[in-house]
Amino acid sequence: MDLRQTRAFVAIYEAGSINRAAARLNVAQPSLSVQLRTLEDELDVALFDRSPRGVVPTPAGIDFYRHCQIILGAVEGARQDMRHAGREVSGPLDVGLIPTIAKGALASVLPGFTDDFPRVAMRVAEAFSGTLTEWVLSGEVDFAIVTEPPVPQDGLVLRLIARDPMVLVSGRAGGRTPFAPVRLAGLTGPLRLVLPS
CATH class of the missing domain: 3.40.190.10 (Periplasmic binding protein-like II)
Structure with missing residues (x-):
């Protein structure tokens, strides 16, 4: 059994007629009949009762249709996944x-x-x-x-991604102008620095 036979079976099942299914698939009716007979021989079961008005699925045909929907759905899902696999980061x-x-x-x-x-x-x-x-x-x-750039060494690539503004917080007794820039070199006197540890 191959996907071509599976699709042919589904088309016949949904159309209720080999002729209508052949037109839908754009294939010759005798070719579709041969595919159906080959499939039934491989499965060793009749999938349709044939009549002059069309085909009617047998109980085995109804069960097989459910399986075919799952198979074809999985194949289509795999096809979609693979289309995106080359472009999608994962x-x-x-x-x-x-x-x-x-x-x-x-x-x-x-x-x-x-x-x-x-x-x-x-x-x-x-x-x-x-x-x-x-x-x-x-x-x-x-x-x-990181905030502390490491010493450059083999195996590391360093790239600056942002600059983080820092603010000096001091009491009024420091004699500094509020919100004015301060150079670290210009700070005099004892200065206690608190860092996270």
Whole structure:
């Protein structure tokens, strides 16, 4: 049994006539009759009762039609998948993010990404810059977004994707003009710096 026979059977079943099915498929009626007889011989069962007014499916023909719908549906689904397979990005994607991005920006970006790339299975790992760099080098993640650029080395490609504005917060006693730019070199006196650890 092949797909040509399966399609021929479905056309005959749906048309209720070998002649009408032949016209629908744009093939000669005798050729379609031969395909049907060959199929019935292979299956060792009569699929239709024939009469001068057309064909009527037997109980086996009704069951076989259901199977054919599944088969042809699966074939069409596979055809559609393969048409898109060459153009569609798919597979796993392991991403490393620093905690501030994982908790903030990811929530606004992820829904759009999953809509655009439904066949990509994204896994997000969260750590600080040094650990993420090690994970990229070891292959644990495909790429990472970090705030502390690592020392350039083989196996790493660095690309600036954003600049993050930083703000100096100080008390009034510091004598600084509010909201005026400050150069780090110009800061004098004891300055306590708090960083996440």
